[in-house]
Amino acid sequence: MPRTPGSLLPRSGLRLHRAWLVAAVTVLALVSAEVFRSTTGALFEPIETEFGWGRAQVSGAVTANLIIYGVVAPFAAVLLERFRPSRVAAAALLLIAAGSGLTTVMGSLWQLWVLWGGFVGVGAGALALVFGAVVANRWFTHRRGLVMGIFSAAGACGQLAFLPVIVNMAERHGWRTASLLVAAFALAIIPLLFWPFADSPASVGITPHGSDQTAPPAQHAGTEPAARRKNAALETFGVLREAIRHRAFWILALTFAVCGWTTNGLVQTHFLPATHDHGMPAGTAAGMLALIGIFDVIGTIASGWLTDRVSPWVLLVGYYSMRGVSLLTVHTVLGPSAEPPLWIFIIFYGLDWVATVPPTVALCRTYFGPRLATPVFGWVFAAHMIGAGAGAFAAGLLRESYGSYMIAWFTAAALCFLASVAMFFLPPAPSRSKAEG
Structure with missing residues (x-):
């Protein structure tokens, strides 16, 4: 059987596009970057x-x-767009490994801030969903939404599904062992970034998955002419200056900030203390968060599949509305044990945890074209994390002021409903030729 562009193992009759191997390594890198978030909550008290x-x-x-x-x-x-993603990702994983591993020998509070905030913050930021967006845009012509859904689920899985493992290891073997586990996991991924990962299809002489074009000669990614190279900071702010002139950017950024507020900021940060208020044991609550992560894998992959088939803005209307409904119920379903109503919330909310990511990425590509889609999504993702920080702070303040998280849950639900309505104000999608610019 002749070798087809992008296929592996042609003699056996099995055609496995290199893109799927690249996607598998990307999943491992994203999980590694997010596992650290499982350690912070588990290591608070021991530290x-x-x-x-x-x-x-x-x-x-x-x-x-x-x-x-x-x-x-x-x-x-x-x-990631200008240089080789494999090198950027490898440097990011080294920072995560150093930030997590070096906490085992720290002795001052400022060192914790530098390691957790600086080293891990920079490393994880470089391996945030923008890394997945680069891989999906470069390697997949078809099924791009499905792949982005898988990448999104991988991040959430790293944040939540590993929480019971980290908690158990910290209790049995000490918090230093848990920190070293995260560092070792990050280091183990680095060799895979040099094979089977590749920076782009062109760099290995093949075409993206789903493309019917002839495979180009192999060339290195990140080697554009010097005339096109600019200072990275100036280029990044230049993308922002261009984006803020469009209504679509503001709607995507503000609604994604609501996503961050209602996930990382509220539920991930305050779900455990909220369950404690209702008398639930920490181990049970950690298990509930892990289940949210598991159901998120299902929901986000399904969202990616749907993004390839349904208008992304329609999906976002449904996702934000469903999340708002689920958050209205939290205060009434929490209790000292995991009763059936809480299980319904866990399943319903888990399926919607980061299902918003694939359609949001798709809309960035629709409104800003393939060249600007990833950097624009980078700024949209920054809004997500700013929303997460604001949500975490607001929920804590409301808990201190009123002795309960009830108002925090209701506020988050109201924001979700507003985000759902905002989708109706998106401008008409630009023509294909304009979007491709």
């Missing part, structure tokens, strides 16, 4: 007990991580 630091002091390092994580994303998007 506080050993060093005598207060909750606000340790939380400050997490806040710095979230902010830096979000701010780095748009700059990483430009770097």
Whole structure:
């Protein structure tokens, strides 16, 4: 059987496009970047007990991580487009490994801020969903939405599904062992970035998955003419200056900020203390969060599949509406044990956790074209993390003021309904020729 562009193992009759191997490595890298988020909640109390630091002091390092994580994303998007993604990703994983591993020998609070906030924040920001967006846009012509759904699910899986593992390891073997596990996982992914990962189809002489074009000669990614190279920071802010002139950007950024508010900011940060208010054991609550992550894998992959078939803005109307409905019920379903109503919330909310990502990425491509889609999504993702930080702060403030999270849940639900309505104000999609610019 003759070799077809992009196929592997032609003699066996099995055609496996290299894009799927690249996607598999991307999933592992995204999971590795997000597993760290499982460690912060699990390591709060052990670190506080050993060093005598207060909750606000340790939380400050997490806040710095979230902010830096979000701010780095748009700059990483430009770097990933201009240079070899494999090298950018490898450097990011080294930073995550260093940030997590070096906490085992720290002795001062400022070191925790530098390691968690600086090292891990920059590394995870460079490997945020913008990395997945670059891979999906370069390697897939068809099924791009499905692949982006898989990448989105991988990030959420790393954040939530590993939480019970980290909690168990910290309790049995100490928090340092849990930190070293995260560092080792990050280091183990780096060799895979040099094979089977590849920077682009052109770099290995094949075409993207689903393309019927002839395979081009192999060439290196990130080697555009010098005339096109600009200062990365100037280019990143240039993308922002262009984007803010369009109504579509503001709607996508503000609604994605609501997504961050109602996921990373509210549920991921405050679900455990909220369950404690209702008398639920920490182990049970951690298991509930892990289940949200598992159901998110199903929901986000399904969302990617739907994004290839249904108008993305219609999906977002449904996702934000369903999330708003689910958040209205949280205060009434929480209790000392996991009763059936709570299980319904876990399943319903889990399916919708980051299902918003594939259609949001698709809309960035629709309104800004393939050249600007990833850097624009980088800024939209930054809005997501700013929303997450605002949501975390607001929920804590409301809990302190009223002694309950009820108003925080209702506020988040109202924001989801507003995000759903905002989708109706998106402008008409530009013509294909204009979008391709």
